[in-house]
Amino acid sequence: MKTPIYDFLENYSRSDTLRLHMPGHKGKAPAPLKAFECDITEISGADSLFEASGIIEESEKNTSRLYHTVRTCYSTGGSTLCIQTMLALMKQENRTVIAVRNVHRSFLAACALLDIQPLWLFPDYSGGILSGGFPYDKAEEMLKQHRNACIYLTSPDYLGKTADIGGISKLCHRYNAVLLVDNAHGAHTVAMGTHPSQLGADICCDSAHKMLPALTGGAYLHIMNPAYADRAKAAMSLFGSTSPSYLIMASLDLCAGYIAERLEDDVKRAVCALDALRKRISGRYEVYSGEPFHLTLLCDGKDLADQLRSFGIECEYADSGCIVLLFSPMNTPEEIERTADILMKCAPKPPVCSGKISFLQPETALKVREAVLSDYEEIPVEESEGRICAGVNVPCPPAVPVAASGEIIDKNCIKIFKRYGILTVNVVK
Numbered sequence: 001m002k003t004p005i006y007d008f009l010e011n012y013s014r015s016d017t018l019r020l021h022m023p024g025h026k027g028k029a030p031a032p033l034k035a036f037e038c039d040i041t042e043i044s045g046a047d048s049l050f051e052a053s054g055i056i057e058e059s060e061k062n063t064s065r066l067y068h069t070v071r072t073c074y075s076t077g078g079s080t081l082c083i084q085t086m087l088a089l090m091k092q093e094n095r096t097v098i099a100v101r102n103v104h105r106s107f108l109a110a111c112a113l114l115d116i117q118p119l120w121l122f123p124d125y126s127g128g129i130l131s132g133g134f135p136y137d138k139a140e141e142m143l144k145q146h147r148n149a150c151i152y153l154t155s156p157d158y159l160g161k162t163a164d165i166g167g168i169s170k171l172c173h174r175y176n177a178v179l180l181v182d183n184a185h186g187a188h189t190v191a192m193g194t195h196p197s198q199l200g201a202d203i204c205c206d207s208a209h210k211m212l213p214a215l216t217g218g219a220y221l222h223i224m225n226p227a228y229a230d231r232a233k234a235a236m237s238l239f240g241s242t243s244p245s246y247l248i249m250a251s252l253d254l255c256a257g258y259i260a261e262r263l264e265d266d267v268k269r270a271v272c273a274l275d276a277l278r279k280r281i282s283g284r285y286e287v288y289s290g291e292p293f294h295l296t297l298l299c300d301g302k303d304l305a306d307q308l309r310s311f312g313i314e315c316e317y318a319d320s321g322c323i324v325l326l327f328s329p330m331n332t333p334e335e336i337e338r339t340a341d342i343l344m345k346c347a348p349k350p351p352v353c354s355g356k357i358s359f360l361q362p363e364t365a366l367k368v369r370e371a372v373l374s375d376y377e378e379i380p381v382e383e384s385e386g387r388i389c390a391g392v393n394v395p396c397p398p399a400v401p402v403a404a405s406g407e408i409i410d411k412n413c414i415k416i417f418k419r420y421g422i423l424t425v426n427v428v429k
């Protein structure tokens with residue numbers, strides 16, 4: 001029998017590729033973890049993730065202290081499971097969900113599962129669907145109209161841009177609204193004092209596996225608002241597997257030790273090296289400004305990704321307008337310097353399609369849930385004008401929806417689909 005997945009992984013791990021993509025461990029174990037020996041189930045003494053009262057609870061409390069939260073719950077289903085949990089908690093209180101549009105697809109999927117119809121806040125876009133500024137005035141207007149609400153936003157977003165969580169949380173709390181933050185890309189920011197738990201968010205999720213040395217799937221649901229501390233586990237168990245991976249939990253356990261003992265130093269060292277890299281390449285590249293570990297360059301990203309691959313660097317994301325090189329505190333200054341050397345050898349081409357995308361709210365014909373659960377067909381994007389978007393049809397990464405499920409695809413959506421290389425779309429039959 002052929003073993004295509006194992007062979008690929010073996011080859012990749014044997015190569016000297018510099019991994020400027022997730023997961024955050026970059027292929028280096030912070031401590032030895034024996035895969036098969038440590039893979040168990042809920043035997044006596046091993047506790048149980050959704051009813052934790054033993055070793056899992058103890059470990060979660062260690063992490064909670066590091067993040068200054070009321071409660072931190074481990075997830076072995078990534079931030080996806082945490083997002084489902086956050087939204088289930090909002091559903092239980094019948095809150096209106098106001099979401100900044102550049103959400104990850106997991107948000108829309110959770111809305112479909114929970115029958116939540118979000119109200120959208122379109123950010124002030126800066127050239128694409130992935131990133132943008134927070135529209136305060138529109139947000140305040142919506143909070144005035146919806147007195148039992150929450151705001152859901154993504155920060156850092158896929159390009160590394162961060163929102164003013166402190167300011168937005170004050171706005172939310174003025175209107176008794178709850179602030180939920182998708183901090184999937186920001187578990188490391190606790191070492192810089194810019195974690196949502198330090199800035200006033202009520203609940204947030206971190207994909208520990210994206211930015212810290214945790215195994216893929218390892219994430220945190222951080223609860224800062226005590227109202228949700230006791231309900232979180234039950235909400236999480238609605239969606240999570242009854243066989244959560246002990247390997248992933250063990251990697252989160254080890255990660256707590258890493259955060260306590262090494263994170264701050266590693267962050268300082270890496271940020272210093274990344275600052276030097278940014279200075280060095282500034283004459284050659286247009287660098288998008290954002291959180292330090294996301295190095296986003298505005299150029300023909302696909303072409304640059306190919307050039308970098310030929311020098312042994314694999315990026316996180318590339319499209320015709322940008323490339324994201326994702327570092328983590330596990331990257332050494334030498335690796336960052338090696339990246340700078342290679343970037344100086346590459347010749348970036350201008351973005352293939354630059355210019356501002358005006359992203360307007362398409363008309364809504366069906367609720368998200370109805371659209372996601374209807375019979376659908378896949379058709380070429382060119383033929384989709386006037387049809388209702390069904391399932392979330394987005395490239396992964398970045399997995400940000402162009403048309404949300406239930407919206408009528410218009411000319412503008414088609415333009416954006418094409419820009420992101422999306423050739424077909426699922427529409428309601």
Ligand SMILES: Cc1ncc(COP(=O)(O)O)c(C=O)c1O
Pocket residue numbers: 077078079080081104106154157158182184185207217219397398
């Ligand atoms: C912004 C954002 N939110 C949520 C997720 C889902 O996270 P996970 O893969 O940990 O389930 C992702 C995944 O890439 C993401 O980029």
